[in-house]
Amino acid sequence: METATMTQTQVTARPLRRERRRMKTAWAVMEALVREGVEVIFGVPGGASLPLYDALCDYPQIRHVLVRHEQCAIHMAEGYARATGKPGVCFTTSGPGATNLVTGLTDAMMDSTPVVAITGQVPTFFMGGDAFQEADVIGLTMSVTKHNWLVRKPAQAPEAVHMAFRLATDGRPGPTLVDLPRDVLLTEADFVLEDPEAFSLPRPRPPFPDERTLRQAADLIAQSQRPILYVGGGVIHSGAAPEIRALAEKARIPVTTTLMGLGAFPEDHPYALKMLGMHGTVYANFAINFSDLIIAVGARFDDRVTGKLSAFAPHAKVIHIDIDPAEINKNRRADVALIGDAKQILRALLPLVRPPDTEAWWRQIEDWKARYPLRYRQGDDVIKPQFAIQMIYELTKDDRPIVTLDVGQHQMWAAQFFTWTEPRTCITSGGLGTMGFSLPAAVGAQFGRPDRLVININGDGSFQMTFQALITAVEWRLPIKVFVINNQYLGMVRQWQELFYNRRYSAVYLANPDFARMAEAVGAAGIRVERPDQVEPAIRQALTITDRPVVVDILVDPEENCFPMIPSGMTVFDMMIAPGVKAVP
């Protein structure tokens, strides 16, 4: 087997002047990708995309990572994008190759992740006639991309590629797709190869908020008694973490983040309330619901945060800062809307801000914090999942890892029991909740950040959805640490069945294979952990393995539940801290 390593090729910067060249379209596409600074592409080849793969041979500065399923390719592209802020790129063939992207595109759309998908298509003269491996990729992906392009003529190809990159990162980031028919890819033409700067989007930008509106926001802050900063993923896209901190400190305002916002405000800061929402902390949920002013920054009032919308934070005015005008008044009416990039808006707002008197508010919050810390009880026999996760955190925190989380209970426990301090270190599927996201996302993150420790916290169910990404990680010798929080259940679903469906467990038990041996079989290291005292040594051992991925299969208490929990569609007064026990403000 040919083994490729992370350091195999250095990206050689070459001067990218405006140039006229005669070449086949596939080569012009590669030129455009080089000009966009693409260093790695995740994909699988096939008939319709053969010309692209042929051209790839002439561009050794771009690494191609062969995946075992296109869903892995796009989640890798997402992981790369989330870790670096640069768009991730994937290649597929037509038909099944392209349709395998749909889940990942939807995931990227929901979580505002910039990715560019390049798909092969059947030749134009076959299109519309049910040709072999034809799928209406433009139609299929219209609702899950910001825009998609079908390239019918060679000259349109470089422009479509460049525009796909512009749009993926413009404003609210998201996925784009370029569909390239095989005959177009093979056609030779005269191309004008441009600098990416030459392409701009023909779209008006909303004007920056005027002084009067900014003052209104500053006045609301000054007049508030119980303000709270509700910080979301938009702050991470914007790079506005320092401004959030400056605002919080200047005005002495507590900060809670969404799942997508974890890392946007350091949770070791005294003003941090950690995550809010369905499985957020009791104190964050009380604080936002009893607040009189919500400053929402890059957060979209998702139902996992608000619960029953009509009862959510009933006494609060809202300052809503978001780059997407369509988010304003979508779920919650804004008293002051500031449309634009969070960093720029906060910078303009900061000098106008006058600190409100929050003494009494802070006493209240400290009381909630003291009464309702996050907790679990670890005994001698079974491993509590929270304990395992906390150990992973404690033993890796000094390495400042990038952590990918899958979907389910383990995701929520990791959100709760890690102390998130840095943007782009928590990478998870929030909006779509795509099981199987995290392992390929870890691979993508490691390609984007070869300098950082990458950890994957996975569920036993989720791990089996995209296990094959491990094979790619082995091939590239990526030293990713995979921790499977193995409760032998689709735990989150089991929890709902226990709590809301009278314990009638239906299709949630997982008859699992031995994950450690599965890992060994594909060339990764495998460690199985069954007792509490084995957890720490196993994690330490995993951290010493640096020439290949390692899977640590941690068997945990199968029926542990994730609390706090505000049941779907309910209010903060229904917040459970144990089965049948509600938190009292």
Added chain:
Amino acid sequence: MPHWLAVTIENSVESLNRVFHLLRRRHLPVGAISMCRTEDPQDLRLLIPVDPAQVDPQRVRANLEKLLCVKAVEDWGERPLVVRDMALVKVRAPAEAWVEIAQLAEFYRARIVDVGPETLIVEVTGSAEKVDSCIARLQRFGVVEVTRSGPMAMVRGHGEAAPVEPMAEAAA
């Protein structure tokens, strides 16, 4: 009076698909959409009626403005408009009824544009109410078929019709 959004898009099946796809996907409750040509053959104008009691027109607009194929969204909500609907009405008409139909058409300033052995086609233009009323009167003779353009509209006066600054007035 509905609240009209006038949306100028590229005149192509693909662009229409994108607009309708978006409205459906977002479950934005809009009324019956009419489509008109403009002075530019490359363009198509969609007139989308929105009921502000059901959905904030700004939200519909902000979503539409995200589409690359959308060239401009004008909010005609508060503007004085000329609104016209046109119908072609095929009426069963034995020769003895012609005079009466012609008189009725005259009253509605409609025209008879085709005369067949057993049917006439009446062309009527005006407000939707006027067109409704004309069709209702023709029912007596036996309306065989109706085709209507749906409302076409234009802002009255000159100069005011320029696109409003996109989203300038976002949230109140």
